[in-house]
Amino acid sequence: MSPQGLALTLHSDGGSRGNPGPAGAGAVLYDDQGDEVAALSRYLGSATNNEAEYQALLMGLAEAKRLGAGRLTVKMDSELIVRQLEGRYQVRAPGLKPMYAEAKRLLQGFAAVTILHVRREFNKRADELANQAMDRR
Numbered sequence: 001m002s003p004q005g006l007a008l009t010l011h012s013d014g015g016s017r018g019n020p021g022p023a024g025a026g027a028v029l030y031d032d033q034g035d036e037v038a039a040l041s042r043y044l045g046s047a048t049n050n051e052a053e054y055q056a057l058l059m060g061l062a063e064a065k066r067l068g069a070g071r072l073t074v075k076m077d078s079e080l081i082v083r084q085l086e087g088r089y090q091v092r093a094p095g096l097k098p099m100y101a102e103a104k105r106l107l108q109g110f111a112a113v114t115i116l117h118v119r120r121e122f123n124k125r126a127d128e129l130a131n132q133a134m135d136r137r
Contacts, residue, residue: 005070006069009029014057025052028126042055050081056130057074057076077117085100
């Protein structure tokens with residue numbers, strides 16, 4: 001382990017069937033060998049797609065912190081959320097502002113963070129976990 005702590009990669013995804021509608025969040029964490037170390041899935045009740053995306057991210061960030069990550073790479077297929085976290089897009093939706101603030105607060109707790117937008121096909125496991133959550137409702 002480096003002096004910056006455990007290195008993890010977080011894939012997160014949220015979805016809503018309807019917008020708003022029944023929503024779910026999924027997050028998966030991988031170690032630096034590519035092995036899955038945590039898989040999380042949560043039904044959210046009624047939410048918008050973007051709210052579900054943020055909830056998935058927050059769930060994954062909290063788990064990464066619990067696992068002791070020092071360095072974190074976040075991969076999401078939500079361009080909106082990634083661009084907001086990068087400061088390239090403003091957070092305009094009132095319902096997203098507290099989740100954005102919480103995400104920024106949690107991200108500050110890591111020694112190093114990289115946030116990447118990935119295409120949906122590179123986020124399949126997190127999408128599967130979000131869909132499982134919606135199916136369990």
